[in-house]
Amino acid sequence: MSDKGFKIRIKIHGFTNLSIMRELIDEFLPPDNYELLEDDGFRTDSALHINLEGSCDKDEIKRELFSKLSAITGKRPDWGILTGVRPVKLAGEIMSGSSRDKALEILTKDYFLTENKAELIVDTYSHQYNNYGNPKPDTVGVYIGIPFCPTRCLYCSFASNQVPESEIERYMPALLHEIEYTGNAMKHKDVRPETIYIGGGTPTTLTAEQLDRMLTAVETTMDLSELKEFTIEAGRPDTITEDKLMVMKNHGVGRISINPQSMKARTLELIGRSHSPEDIVKAFDLAKSVGFDSINADLIAGLPEENSDDFRNTLDKVIEMGADNITIHTLAVKRASRLKDIDEDYHYKVAETVGKMLAEARQTLAAEGLSPYYLYRQKHMAGFFENTGYCREGIDCLYNIRIMDEHQTILALGAGGISKIYYPSTDKLERIPNVTNYEQYIDRIDEMCERKENKYFTQEVL
Known part of the structure; x- marks a missing residue:
């Protein structure tokens, strides 16, 4: 629990981009427990001074900060000095010129990762590289966003609107217009989707007829000759019908997500x-009876009032139900979520429990034949851990791999979509x-x- 009366004063000398240092400090101390002072060139006895030698090496400064905060707090975060979203990408950069053993040595000694986390990202990168390599230069990933849900979850910070059916129907013409424009422009530019991912929100908030219209637009306007994967997040079980x-099946969707988050009634x-x-x-x-190639399930470690036994029970039931692709998310207390308003320090309080949940999940999934295939981190996660996707052999989500690897153009359609x-x-x-905002999206669809x-279709991408 945060002690509002206790505050460490920290001064980092000769380094102006303090936001990345603040991210590291947050892993040791809640924001109310420290004050990051402006570097005025003076040494103050009451402050913790970092980088008095004036180094310009960001990682060297972070190592000093990590070591001193670890000594003060007794904490040693598993991810060491890494604060970015994509640690697997760093592992790939290191392994491009190093052996696996050397990469592990660099990650543990230079970046202060635990052996467990270093092995996790090295193994994840190796899986991605050995199975998929780099994408073809004339392919892209396509994301289509449906920003509607039946209810808003406690932890949610996504574009998720609870609206009457008439508002969803009002969204459809704008979305179909963007799909048709993008598909035709892709043909003109001679690029094709390698993956299509329809997310949200909850795409199955749409009716069967609306889904049919959307998928028909995709099929008729995009060249699908290079398509390797077509995913829809069915997400909420209460929106799924035969x-x-x-x-979805009739339009060639091979992969869906059904996301329990928990199998405990009280938690739901x-x-x-x-x-x-x-x-x-x-x-x-129902999904198994229809016959999809893969069914993914998302689970969250660290949900309110859950202990390790609750989480293990959820994982066991999801495996028993037949999920062959399981993503273990660490609960994040995001700025736009209701949980942030209820308890802004929640992610500190459940850190130890979440660490145990993640370790047990990795052991359980390995025993079931599921391997880690993609991973990312977010700010304000419980224990500052990670989200990891596990899958059976050949049941990866290629879209997830590509978007985290960042070596392929992603065209994002719909309200809230961000093309890269x-x-x-x-x-x-x-x-x-x-x-x-979906209403602005409707009004400004031509601008989108x-x-x-x-910025893309009339530009030459070199």
């Missing part, structure tokens, strides 16, 4: 879900955002298409 699943009630554990079982049975244009010559990305036209 007719919706049949529409606490987080704002409007379905029961029994509804989750029924949704899985990849430039191979500089290894950089340029973001092209759509507006998040023009943004893609001006």
Whole structure:
């Protein structure tokens, strides 16, 4: 628990980009427990001084900060000095010129990762590289966003609106317009989707007829000759029906997600879900009867009032139901979530429990034949851990791998979508955002298409 009366004063000398240092400090201390002072060139006896030698090496400064805060607090975060979203990408950069053993040595000695986390990202990168390599230069990933949900979960910070059916129907013409524009522009530019991922929100908030219209637009306007994977997040079990699943199957969707988050009834009630554990079982049975290639399930470690036994019970039941691709998320207390308003320090309080949940999940999934295939981190996660996707052999989600690897253009459609244009010559990305508010998206749909036209389709990507 945060002690509002206790505060460490920290001064980092000769380094101006303090935001990345603040991210590291947050892993040791809640924001109310420290004050980051401006570097005025003076040494103050009451402050913890970092980088008095004036180093310009960011990692060297972070190592000093990590060591001193670890000594003060007694904590040693598993991810060492790493604070970024994509640690697997770093592992790949290191392994491009090093052996596996050397990469592990660098990650543990230079970046202060525990052996467990170093092995996790090295193994994850090796899996990705050995199975998929780099994407073809004339392929892209396509994301289509449906920003609606039946209810808003306690931890949610995504574009998720609870609206009447008439508002969802009002969204459809704008979305179909952007799909048709993008598909035709892709053909003109001679690029094809390698993956298509329809997320949200909850895409199955749409009716079967609306899903059919959307998927028909995708099929008729995009060249699907290079398509390797077509995913829809069915997400909420209370939105899944046989007719919706049949529409997806008939349009070539091979992979769906059914996301329980928990199989404990009390937890589902606490987080704002409007379905029961029994509804989750029924949704899985229905999806299996329709015959999808892969069914993913998302689970969250660290949900309110849950202990390790609760989480283990959820994991066991999801494996028993037949999920062959399971993503273990660490609960994050995000700025736009209701949980942030209830308890802004929640992620500190459950850190030890979450660490145990993640370790046991990795052991259980390994014993079941599921391997880690993608991983990312977020700010304000419980224990500052990670989200990891596990899968059976050949059941990866390629879209997830590509978007985390950041070596392929992702074209994002719908309200809240952010396209990321990849430039191979500089290894950089340029973001092209759509507006998040669905009503503005409807009113400004021509502008959303023009943004893609001006910044991607009429530009030469070198």
